[in-house]
Amino acid sequence: MKTKKKVKKSPPKKKQMRVSGSTVKRLSKYYRTLNELIKEDTDTISSEELAKLEGVTSAQIRKDFSFFGNFGRRGLGYNTQELKTHIAGILGLNRHWNVAIVGAGNIGSALIDYAEFKAHGFHIKLVFDNDPAKIGKMLKSLIVKNIDTIESECQRENIEIAIMAIPAQAAQAVAERINKAGVKGILNFAPKRLQLPNHVVIRQENTAMELETLSYFIMNQKDYLK
Amino acid sequence: MKTKKKVKKSPPKKKQMRVSGSTVKRLSKYYRTLNELIKEDTDTISSEELAKLEGVTSAQIRKDFSFFGNFGRRGLGYNTQELKTHIAGILGLNRHWNVAIVGAGNIGSALIDYAEFKAHGFHIKLVFDNDPAKIGKMLKSLIVKNIDTIESECQRENIEIAIMAIPAQAAQAVAERINKAGVKGILNFAPKRLQLPNHVVIRQENTAMELETLSYFIMNQKDYLK
DNA sequence: ATGTGTGAATCGCTTCACAGCT
DNA sequence: AGCTGTGAAGCGATTCACACAT
Numbered sequence: 371m372k373t374k375k376k377v378k379k380s381p382p383k384k385k386q387m388r389v390s391g392s393t394v395k396r397l398s399k400y401y402r403t404l405n406e407l408i409k410e411d412t413d414t415i416s417s418e419e420l421a422k423l424e425g426v427t428s429a430q431i432r433k434d435f436s437f438f439g440n441f442g443r444r445g446l447g448y449n450t451q452e453l454k455t456h457i458a459g460i461l462g463l464n465r466h467w468n469v470a471i472v473g474a475g476n477i478g479s480a481l482i483d484y485a486e487f488k489a490h491g492f493h494i495k496l497v498f499d500n501d502p503a504k505i506g507k508m509l510k511s512l513i514v515k516n517i518d519t520i521e522s523e524c525q526r527e528n529i530e531i532a533i534m535a536i537p538a539q540a541a542q543a544v545a546e547r548i549n550k551a552g553v554k555g556i557l558n559f560a561p562k563r564l565q566l567p568n569h570v571v572i573r574q575e576n577t578a579m580e581l582e583t584l585s586y587f588i589m590n591q592k593d594y595l596k
Numbered sequence: 597m598k599t600k601k602k603v604k605k606s607p608p609k610k611k612q613m614r615v616s617g618s619t620v621k622r623l624s625k626y627y628r629t630l631n632e633l634i635k636e637d638t639d640t641i642s643s644e645e646l647a648k649l650e651g652v653t654s655a656q657i658r659k660d661f662s663f664f665g666n667f668g669r670r671g672l673g674y675n676t677q678e679l680k681t682h683i684a685g686i687l688g689l690n691r692h693w694n695v696a697i698v699g700a701g702n703i704g705s706a707l708i709d710y711a712e713f714k715a716h717g718f719h720i721k722l723v724f725d726n727d728p729a730k731i732g733k734m735l736k737s738l739i740v741k742n743i744d745t746i747e748s749e750c751q752r753e754n755i756e757i758a759i760m761a762i763p764a765q766a767a768q769a770v771a772e773r774i775n776k777a778g779v780k781g782i783l784n785f786a787p788k789r790l791q792l793p794n795h796v797v798i799r800q801e802n803t804a805m806e807l808e809t810l811s812y813f814i815m816n817q818k819d820y821l822k
Numbered sequence: 823a824t825g826t827g828t829g830a831a832t833c834g835c836t837t838c839a840c841a842g843c844t
Numbered sequence: 845a846g847c848t849g850t851g852a853a854g855c856g857a858t859t860c861a862c863a864c865a866t
Contacts (some may be wrong), residue, residue: 388856389816390857391809391857392857392858393845393857394808394809394812395805396811397812398794398805398808399789399805399826401808402787402804402805414823416825416826417825417826418619418825423789424789425789426858427858427859427860428826429828429858429859429861430857430858430859432825432826432827432828433827433828433858434732435826435827435856436827436828440826440827441826442825442826442827443825443865443866444824444825444826444827444864444865444866445823445824445825445826445863445865446825446826446866447824447825447826448826451803460812461795461808461809461811461812462808462812462814462815463808463811465811467811468648469807471664472700474703475706476705476707477703477704477706479702479726480701480703480706481702481803484803484804486598486657486787486804487804487807490654490807490808491811492807492811495811499622501827502606508599523856529695530806531624531810531811531813531814535809539599542648548725554814555810555811555813555814556807557807557810561628561712563625563649563650563651569817571810571813571814573806573809573810573818574804575801576827577707577710577783578624578627578628578713578716578800579621579624579625580799580859581621581718581757581759581783582624582687582688582689582785583617583621583624583687583799584691584713584781584797584799585687585688585691585693585717585718585757585781586620586623586659586686586687586688587620587838588688588756588757588780588781588797589688589780590615616834616835617835618835619835620841630847642846642848642849643846643847650838653836653837654847654848655836655837655838655839655850656835656836656837657837658847658848658849658850659836659837659850661848662848662849662850662851662857666848666849668847668848668849669843669847669848669849670842670843670844670846670847670848670849671843671844671845671846671847671848672844672846672847672848673847673848673849674848811843
């Protein structure tokens with residue numbers, strides 16, 4: 371019988387490998403650099419040149435790309451525009467993501483009109499808070515919604531990503547409600563590890579921890595790696 | 597009276613090993629958890645129990661500590677208070693750090709009165725901006741200084757750490773001035789890799805990159821590792 | 823001639839497993 | 845008996861080095 375399973379897929383030469391978080395993070399950095407290069411009308415770059423800009427090795431860059439396909443031309447290098455498009459596809463930046471911010475405090479409002487988000491497909495649709503003094507008021511371009519309505523509002527606006535910027539002690543409960551509302555990913559600024567039952571992707575952001583790491587490496591400079 | 601314990605000459609059993617960034621970051625997490633445990637009057641914890649709270653293995657925790665000394669008691673576990681003190685010492689949180697914030701925008705002002713900083717030794721002494729409309733005005737508890745005075749002000753206040761929250765295109769130039777003023781570490785929120793000639797420790801913070809990583813893992817959940 | 827793509831070698835972090843202390 | 849501390853094993857990520865494409 372004809373099992374068309376073992377396809378010889380040529381174009382994006384599929385690999386069956388796990389991609390590490392570090393590779394994804396680097397792709398995101400390359401993407402940033404490529405945008406700058408394109409702005410400066412650079413249309414070709416070698417892994418060696420890009421490596422210098424990023425502070426990594428050229429082998430690292432080629433290996434990172436190799437998980438996803440063959441984007442370069444031997445003897446020539448990479449076309450910046452093409453490469454950017456490939457990376458955007460990998461990271462999901464061609465897509466439109468609906469985002470909600472939970473917590474209308476300092477960090478929440480700092481993020482609302484961060485232009486780079488919208489430029490790369492992240493559209494902030496909702497802001498929530500539990501403070502009656504804030505609910506109903508405008509915060510930048512959005513009206514602050516009551517956090518009690520988070521499930522229905524998120525469903526109505528089809529929110530897929532939530533950015534949580536609320537106190538640590540409230541974080542777990544809110545995360546569970548967000549989860550029920552069908553949110554697929556959370557970027558958590560609350561200094562608290564979230565425990566969710568299922569497939570929600572969580573990333574933790576913690577400035578205090580970064581400062582502490584900095585502090586350690588200042589005191590132990592010889593240990594400083596990257 | 598001299599209640600000298602069984603201390604043997606060099607208590608923190610010096611190792612000659614490199615400590616990885618991941619270990620330092622985890623220590624910072626353990627430190628946070630320990631503070632909570634102490635608040636709840638837990639005075640002993642085993643590596644197994646702590647591991648469960650942190651979402652890592654118990655071997656990982658014991659190994660992390662082992663780079664710095666023997667903090668536990670076999671058959672018993674760790675005293676939370678002692679362990680906290682040890683970690684604080686390792687991370688330099690017993691110390692007093694003078695910190696400057698560069699950029700009185702959204703992020704800068706979000707950070708100024710972040711209470712946790714001061715609680716762990718990070719004292720924000722100065723805020724800079726280049727906007728005449730902001731210079732001289734109060735921002736939270738501080739007067740915004742002219743960025744042109746950054747060298748002299750940082751020297752006068754003995755600033756060791758700078759938090760940069762300014763646009764990408766200004767970042768490199770400011771970093772160089774900060775460096776000349778003797779700052780030892782930079783936490784950089786500008787989406788731009790800083791290239792400094794010497795021993796300054798730099799950590800990069802980038803929310804857009806975190807969102808992009810989140811986006812990738814939402815689309816490829818099976819790949820999601822941590 | 824140049825620079826990619828990639829198996830193979832290497833490096834470094836994590837986990838195992840158990841000796842040793844309380 | 846219980847749990848730490850740690851060499852050794854295991855494993856994933858990075859770098860090397862070169863065949864191959866242009």
